[in-house]
Ligand SMILES: NC(=O)c1ccc[n+]([C@@H]2O[C@H](COP(=O)([O-])OP(=O)(O)OC[C@H]3O[C@@H](n4cnc5c(N)ncnc54)[C@H](O)[C@@H]3O)[C@@H](O)[C@H]2O)c1
């Protein structure tokens with residue numbers, strides 16, 4: 626667990642309802658925040674529900690799925706942390722699940738099996754995302770939306786189109802969650818650079834599938850003089866990280882635990898941004914004008930009270946990364962167009 630998150634979890638467990646620190650001094654009251662998780666009974670949804678229950682910034686935790694959420698909610702609700710937990714099951718309860726949500730996290734949809742690409746999930750997940758986005762535009766149009774469902778490169782444009790049609794689109798409030806790529810890049814880099822993983826930072830740009838995932842190891846900190854072939858191998862491993870897990874799970878799904886961790890980190894950043902914490906910066910796949918032909922692109926973004934406050938520049942890229950950027954454009958462009966076309970039908 627990231628050290629700051631570990632401290633959050635510790636303080637969640639020790640915090641009282643009157644917001645006293647462990648030493649007993651009164652602190653600033655923490656704002657009320659409702660977080661809804663759509664797909665909460667799934668492989669990602671369950672551990673993500675647990676992690677969000679441990680987050681002291683959450684006051685109401687709303688767990689929605691087509692089935693199974695009352696059990697998940699009953700289970701995590703016994704944890705002695707701040708939030709009140711409610712489970713909602715079935716479409717007729719979706720409105721109640723979403724009403725008043727500040728942050729909506731969406732890990733709903735089918736995962737990959739060995740041999741599949743993320744795009745192979747499009748036919749099923751596009752429809753799921755479209756209907757969930759329609760409900761968000763109706764019940765909590767101002768929420769920050771954290772899209773986890775794959776293919777993220779297309780599901781984010783789908784949600785954007787749905788919101789546009791409903792007249793509720795605010796590009797600052799829609800995020801594709803690419804945090805797992807960053808988490809992987811940090812872990813793999815620390816292993817090769819032989820530096821403490823907790824100190825490592827690596828920006829990951831582009832999108833969230835294969836070559837569209839572009840880690841910028843030239844900007845990794847702490848810097849290490851790794852050979853070109855090591856950087857190439859680290860890049861390939863980060864791009865194939867999801868497939869590595871899908872293969873190892875041998876038909877039983879894709880990354881769930883590491884994704885729940887990554888999703889919890891990103892949602893925590895959104896909550897901190899909403900609460901006015903300064904300098905909250907994470908990589909995310911958002912509407913962007915950094916690359917002319919790619920209306921959605923992952924890069925470092927500053928998250929604030931209204932969502933995306935600033936899209937940070939890409940910084941200087943090595944020749945290898947510059948080539949990687951050229952290589953990802955065609956695939957990312959076509960995934961974006963596929964999502965937009967689907968949602969406009
Ligand atoms: N962004 C990322 O980095 C990342 C990482 C891992 C997985 N994923 C994606 O996340 C998605 C979920 O993965 P998983 O392993 O949790 O799958 P899962 O099958 O274990 O869980 C998905 C859950 O979604 C629910 N669901 C289906 N239709 C729904 C609807 N209309 N409304 C609400 N819930 C619905 C299912 O009932 C199930 O509980 C997949 O698309 C997967 O590819 C993304």
Ligand SMILES: O=C(O)C[C@H](O)C(=O)O
Pocket residue numbers: 736737743775805833866867868870871879880
């Ligand atoms: O690889 C997958 O299908 C799931 C997810 O996108 C991941 O990166 O682990």
